[in-house]
Amino acid sequence: DAGVIQSPRHEVTEMGQEVTLRCKPISGHDYLFWYRQTMMRGLELLIYFNNNVPIDDSGMPEDRFSAKMPNASFSTLKIQPSEPRDSAVYFCASSLLRGYTFGSGTRLTVV
Amino acid sequence: AQKITQTQPGMFVQEKEAVTLDCTYDTSDPSYGLFWYKQPSSGEMIFLIYQGSYDQQNATEGRYSLNFQKARKSANLVISASQLGDSAMYFCAMREENNAGNMLTFGGGTRLMVKP
Secondary structure: OOOOEEEOOEEEEOOOOOEEEEEEOOOOOOEEEEEEEEOOOEEEEEEEEEOOEEEEOOOOOOOOEEEEEEEOOEEEEEEOOOOHHHOEEEEEEEEEOOEEEEOOOEEEEEO | OOOEEOOOOEEEEEOOOOEEEOOEEOOOOOOEEEEEEEEOOOOOOEEEEEEEOOOOOOOEEOOEEEEEEOOOOEEEEEEOOOOHHHOEEEEEEEEEOOOOOOOOEEOOOEEEEEEO
16 A cells, blocks of 8 residues: 555745645545644644545634545645745545554645 | 643653653543654654553553553653664654544654664
């Protein structure tokens, strides 16, 4: 199994631009999570899905952030418009029962 | 209140010695799981070990063991015979099986540095 695949690995964008992060979970996993990691706030859960349905998006910082999971094999996290404070590493993870597997993360820099 | 607390921001250990990384947790859910992850400088999150709240024995995985003290709500990670490759950030995490869906809540992490 290829594991959880995230793209891009690195993204540098200008303030105000739209950014889309992508995630392909492990086949058969029924949960998908988006986490954000910063020095100040550590690892924060942004949103998670169960069987493609958003369950809890209370961690999404503001309306500029949105996430979708149109099918079991793909999810996106979109930031529009992006701001410098959105700079962070964004992790996608998928889960089945008690096992959680993280992707390699996307390092986002907003200048 | 913090659900997962890791009180050691950074620690040094001599190569080949054992080291304990502290983790305390807070939950009213009788059914929960505790996880430890390693994050090396390359950034990926590597699963190390899992302990369920109803597990009778402390979990072990190779050089990793979990010192689970349920009454004290602590789940410390013990790494035996430290190696230079163990230098990394270590995160403790919890899943509350009844109260919080299937999400993991993470502590702030401990940076471990292994000295040669």
